[in-house]
Amino acid sequence: MKHAQYLGAKIIGFAALLFLFLGVGYGLSFGSVFLVALVLxxxxxxxGDLLILRRANNLMATLSDFVLALVVIYFMVAGLTLTVGDELFTAALLSAVAVAVFEYIFHKYVATSGLYETKGKKERKLNLSTEASEELFPYDEKDRK
Structure with a gap:
């Protein structure tokens, strides 16, 4: 159930951000913007969230989401419409930066919500401390004879 809530929040957030940048700024229709937001x-x-964020940190997941958003937005907007014209890369770049900022905040929220905690698995804690003693040798010279 949490996955559906997070995915719904991400769709709504992306749709709002992309409508501000692509719809208002570059004249794309709301249907096109919503389709790009849904796929992205x-x-x-x-x-980004289920594979990379679980195995890496927030910065790596955000950077991968930035690259993914840039590629998806660029190719989907190029395939959907030709109204953006020569500023297609600029539109995709600005939208990808906005998506990356949203993703950074979203990853912080997801990490604190407890979605990625291990349930029922016992965590292994390693005790890697060293042992030290005062003696140089384990026995006295008297005991050696």
Whole structure:
């Protein structure tokens, strides 16, 4: 159930951000913007949040989401419409930066919500301390004879 809530929040957040940048700024229709937001949020949730964020830190997941957003937005907007014109890369770059900022905050929220905690698994804690003693040898010279 948590996954559906997070994915829904991501879709709504992406749709709002992309509508501000692509819809208002570059004249894309709301349907096109929503389709880009839907595809981008599903791909970034499964790749960025469930795979990369679990194994890496927030910065690496955000950087991968930035690259993913830049590629997906660029190619989807190029395939959906030609109204953006020559500023297609600029539109994709600004939108990807906004998505990366949103993702950074979203990853912080997801990390504190407890979605990635191990349930039922016992965590192994290693005690890697060294042992020291005062003696140089384990026995006295008297005991040696």
């Amino acid at each position: 949020s599903i791909i970034s949730y499964f790749i």
